[in-house]
Amino acid sequence: MTGHPELDELELLAAGQGTDEIQKHALECAECAREVAWLKAEKTLFARRARPDVSALWSGIEARIAAKPLAPVLSLARRPRWQRPVAAVAGFAAAAAVALFFFHPKTIAPRPQPSIAQLQPTPAPAVQGQPKPRSHLDPKTLAALDTAEADYRHAAGILEAEYETLRPKLDPALAKRWDETLTRARTQLGESRAVAADDARARMRVLDGYAEYLRSLRDVIQDSEEATP
Amino acid sequence: MIFHRQAPGVRRFLGDLLRDDAAADEGTQETFVRAHQRLGTLEQPGALTGWLLGIARMVFFEQLRQKRRDGAQKASHDEDDDRPIQIDRAPDPEAMLLTGESNQMLDTALQTLSEDRRTCLLMKLDHDLPYGDIATAMGWPLQKVKNEIHRARLQLREQLLPYLEGRT
Numbered sequence: 001m002t003g004h005p006e007l008d009e010l011e012l013l014a015a016g017q018g019t020d021e022i023q024k025h026a027l028e029c030a031e032c033a034r035e036v037a038w039l040k041a042e043k044t045l046f047a048r049r050a051r052p053d054v055s056a057l058w059s060g061i062e063a064r065i066a067a068k069p070l071a072p073v074l075s076l077a078r079r080p081r082w083q084r085p086v087a088a089v090a091g092f093a094a095a096a097a098v099a100l101f102f103f104h105p106k107t108i109a110p111r112p113q114p115s116i117a118q119l120q121p122t123p124a125p126a127v128q129g130q131p132k133p134r135s136h137l138d139p140k141t142l143a144a145l146d147t148a149e150a151d152y153r154h155a156a157g158i159l160e161a162e163y164e165t166l167r168p169k170l171d172p173a174l175a176k177r178w179d180e181t182l183t184r185a186r187t188q189l190g191e192s193r194a195v196a197a198d199d200a201r202a203r204m205r206v207l208d209g210y211a212e213y214l215r216s217l218r219d220v221i222q223d224s225e226e227a228t229p
Numbered sequence: 230m231i232f233h234r235q236a237p238g239v240r241r242f243l244g245d246l247l248r249d250d251a252a253a254d255e256g257t258q259e260t261f262v263r264a265h266q267r268l269g270t271l272e273q274p275g276a277l278t279g280w281l282l283g284i285a286r287m288v289f290f291e292q293l294r295q296k297r298r299d300g301a302q303k304a305s306h307d308e309d310d311d312r313p314i315q316i317d318r319a320p321d322p323e324a325m326l327l328t329g330e331s332n333q334m335l336d337t338a339l340q341t342l343s344e345d346r347r348t349c350l351l352m353k354l355d356h357d358l359p360y361g362d363i364a365t366a367m368g369w370p371l372q373k374v375k376n377e378i379h380r381a382r383l384q385l386r387e388q389l390l391p392y393l394e395g396r397t
Contacts, residue, residue, distance in 0.1 A: 007379070008360075034318070038386055041393060045335050046355045052244065054236040057258050061232070064262040 014039035279362030338388035
């Protein structure tokens with residue numbers, strides 16, 4: 001061998017994968033032997049480093065993933081004034097879409113829902129003579145639906161809190177309209193969830209409803225941000 | 230699952246860069262959220278670690294800018310970047326094994342490196358990335374990556390030598 005081997009070759013040697021030729025050279029060349037000793041020392045030092053415990057981080061990631069599509073909206077630059085009515089209309093339309101999305105069971109009286117984050121799955125009311133369709137999905141799928149729903153609730157809770165901070169600065173009439181729209185959406189969402197019980201297809205529709213609700217909240221917040229000085 | 234396999238490495242990477250446990254936790258979460266959003270841009274599944282560390286590096290820079298805006302942290306300096314370093318001694322393996330402070334010693338030595346240099350050295354030594362993946366993650370030409378890692382190694386060895394005193 002003429003000259004010194006490349007660093008990559010010495011790295012392989014330090015990792016125990018060097019060729020015989022490189023190994024022979026390293027035995028005869030003090031400079032390369034020193035380099036290999038350092039490469040091995042580096043590997044040893046870094047291999048000893050502690051593995052951080054990250055188990056507590058996952059729940060935060062899940063929540064952020066659920067809320068993330070909404071996050072950029074919260075920090076959007078203010079739009080021109082002429083766009084505000086458009087945003088308001090779009091926001092109300094999106095909120096109304098929640099109502100259209102769900103079938104509205106007339107057998108259940110509407111009841112106020114204080115916060116979407118407080119919504120919990122409740123057993124379906126018994127309807128005589130009409131057996132509820134049962135899911136053909138396995139418990140894991142239903143558990144996944146539970147998780148997704150919990151994520152949506154968490155994201156909604158974050159956005160509702162955001163809206164609460166902006167609300168006092170809003171025009172009272174506008175705030176009242178938003179409150180009514182969101183309350184109506186929450187009520188219908190809660191009712192649909194109660195009826196869905198553990199029917200997988202109905203649960204999927206509930207998740208779609210949550211997505212619509214989040215979009216509505218996003219629009220409300222966006223408009224609120226623009227409406228506040 | 231990607232998170233369980235990759236998160237400890239990402240967390241340690243950010244911990245090494247940020248030197249702040251809470252910020253590193255926050256950065257790890259942000260890295261995985263962004264990775265989730267951009268998963269479609271990962272061209273080679275085999276390059277996942279480098280891709281994740283590249284995202285983590287961006288998160289690090291954002292946090293760093295924020296910290297600097299807040300005046301909480303001084304910038305690292307590259308003062309001695311091109312100062313020639315000659316290491317003519319090898320580490321003593323026995324001394325290295327005997328010391329119980331190797332992690333702390335290594336952490337201290339890493340902090341003497343500039344941010345970019347530390348980043349690429351960690352990608353190489355701590356996360357075992359190939360030079361090509363590091364070049365992609367850093368957005369640098371391959372030769373620059375090799376040069377920077379070489380200089381970083383020399384700086385690191387200079388710092389470590391007093392602890393790992395050995396003779397060839």
